[in-house]
Amino acid sequence: MGNKINQEIHKIEIPKELHDRSIVGVKKAKTEQQKRKFKNPILSAVFILGLFTTSVAFAFPSVAAQIPFMNNVISYFNDEEHRYENFETFSTDIGLAQTSNGLTVMIDNAVYDGKNVTISYALETEREIKEEMEINALNWFNIVGSSGMGGSDQITKVSDDCYVGLASFTPHFKDEEYPDTIEVTWKPEAFYSLSNNLEVEGDWSFAFSLNRLEGDLQLVNETVQQENVSFTLQSIEFTDVSTVISYEQVIKDDLLQEWESVTPVFHITDDLGNVYMNGTSGGGTSPDNGKTFKGSSDFGTIQEGASKLIIKPVQIASLNSGKGHVEIELDPIVINLSK
Numbered sequence: 001m002g003n004k005i006n007q008e009i010h011k012i013e014i015p016k017e018l019h020d021r022s023i024v025g026v027k028k029a030k031t032e033q034q035k036r037k038f039k040n041p042i043l044s045a046v047f048i049l050g051l052f053t054t055s056v057a058f059a060f061p062s063v064a065a066q067i068p069f070m071n072n073v074i075s076y077f078n079d080e081e082h083r084y085e086n087f088e089t090f091s092t093d094i095g096l097a098q099t100s101n102g103l104t105v106m107i108d109n110a111v112y113d114g115k116n117v118t119i120s121y122a123l124e125t126e127r128e129i130k131e132e133m134e135i136n137a138l139n140w141f142n143i144v145g146s147s148g149m150g151g152s153d154q155i156t157k158v159s160d161d162c163y164v165g166l167a168s169f170t171p172h173f174k175d176e177e178y179p180d181t182i183e184v185t186w187k188p189e190a191f192y193s194l195s196n197n198l199e200v201e202g203d204w205s206f207a208f209s210l211n212r213l214e215g216d217l218q219l220v221n222e223t224v225q226q227e228n229v230s231f232t233l234q235s236i237e238f239t240d241v242s243t244v245i246s247y248e249q250v251i252k253d254d255l256l257q258e259w260e261s262v263t264p265v266f267h268i269t270d271d272l273g274n275v276y277m278n279g280t281s282g283g284g285t286s287p288d289n290g291k292t293f294k295g296s297s298d299f300g301t302i303q304e305g306a307s308k309l310i311i312k313p314v315q316i317a318s319l320n321s322g323k324g325h326v327e328i329e330l331d332p333i334v335i336n337l338s339k
Contacts, residue, residue, distance in 0.1 A: 073108045073120040073164045076156045083242075083276075083300040084166075087111060087118065090240040092210055094119075100202030102126035105188065112182055112210035113242045116151075116282070116298045117143070119184070121165045123191065125200070128160035131193045135165075139190070144183035146171035150283030170283030170296060180212045215239035218338065224313065224331045228255035231264065231313050233333050243276070244298045245311065251291055259317035259326075261290055266297060266313055270306035270337075279314070302337060309335040 074087045091111040098105055108120040119141065123133060133155050143149065151169025158164055171182070186206045192199050215237045223232040230250045237244045251262045268277040276299040284295020302309065312332040318325035 073122055074166070076158070076164050077120075077154060077166045084118070085300050086241045087120070090213065091118075091120075094208050096206050096208065098204045098206070100204055101200060103191065103200050103202055105202075105204045105206075107186075107206055107208070110184070110208070110210055111241050112212055113239045113244060113298060114178055114212045114215055114237065115244045115246070115296045116168065116170050116242065117141070117182070117184070117210065118241075119167045121167070123155075123163040123165065125161045129193050129198065132157060133163050133191050133193050135188055135191060139188050140186075141167055141169060142185045143171040144185065145179070146173055146182075148172050148285070170298075172283065172285050176294065178212070181209055182212075183207065183209050213239040213241065215244070216338075218335070220333070220335060222333050224333060226328060226330060228252040229262065229315050229328055229330065231315075231330055233311060233313075236309070236335060238302065240301070242298045242300065243302060244296055246294075246296045247313075248292070248294045249315075251293070253291070255317060256290055260320045262315050262317045262328075263293075264295070264313050264315055266311060268299060268312070269310050270303065271308040271310070272303065272306050274303045274306065276300060276302075276309075307337055309337060311335065 074084045074091075077084055088109065091109040094107045094110050096107045102125060104124045106122045106124070108122060110117065110119040135153060135155070140153070141149075149169045149171040151167065153165065153167045155163050155165045173179070184207070186204075188202075188204050190199055190201045216239075217235055217237045219235050220233045221235075223230060225231065228251065232248045234246045234248060237246075245266075245268075247264070249262075249264060255262060263281060265279050265281045266277045267279060269275050277297065280297070282295055282297030284293050286293045310332050311334075313330045315328035315330065316325055317328060
């Protein structure tokens with residue numbers, strides 16, 4: 001295994017304009033993204049490594065002890081926003097691994113904060129793959145009983161045969177009733193290296209449960225609006241690993257007739273100048289093609305000493321598919337943090 005560390009992150013973002021975050025929508029969006037990366041149609045045919053696959057499951061802790069980079073997968077993804085600062089301390093140690101067709105998939109840790117799920121994992125191959133890898137989008141994580149989800153996935157190259165990954169997503173449940181325990185399943189089936197036109201198929205299958213972290217809920221119910229947009233910050237919840245904002249917005253028909261989708265992103269800071277979100281968003285659902293939209297976004301824990309949180313919503317009105325967009329800035333909402 002190589003010792004050189006390459007921390008360039010290959011990130012797959014589910015398009016923000018997808019208001020109906022069904023599983024089908026997520027899979028389609030990520031599949032289309034993969035297809036767009038093949039500039040030459042000849043490259044659309046991939047070489048499949050191996051006609052037959054075998055799967056071997058084993059206890060993960062003993063394997064992790066032999067793999068230095070598995071000691072703290074999340075450290076590869078921590079950033080200036082401190083989003084995953086407490087992940088390792090308060091997440092659940094999953095410890096599952098399976099090998100198939102020369103590729104070992106290892107699930108490290110996971111956490112469920114009551115709205116969002118974050119899972120760290122790793123890949124180790126028997127052959128060197130010098131370029132980035134990504135998951136087959138058609139077989140992403142699934143939450144039993146959920147009606148759909150939205151989120152993102154990142155894979156970071158550690159060496160020519162080792163990668164670490166991080167999946168963050170928001171499942172949606174009927175009537176927004178999030179259970180105390182969720183059941184997670186994952187059957188990735190294939191991993192890709194798009195730049196050198198390789199696909200590794202295999203027979204991996206994981207299932208595990210996560211308990212909801214206890215948090216402190218602070219009701220807000222503050223509304224900011226412009227002529228065609230009304231945004232309400234409903235609540236903010238503080239857990240040991242994250243801060244979760246829940247919101248609802250209403251878009252007037254006139255704006256939706258001009259733009260195909262209108263989606264919120266957030267700029268979130270505190271009174272000390274710490275930045276928690278800078279133009280990013282989360283998952284949500286819309287029962288009426290975007291006219292009303294209920295969603296949530298999460299970020300890291302609040303930095304010590306901060307007394308106020310400044311949440312500035314920005315609506316992205318888009319024609320989608322790169323055809324153009326405009327930004328609609330709303331007034332910031334200031335939250336007094338409880339001491």
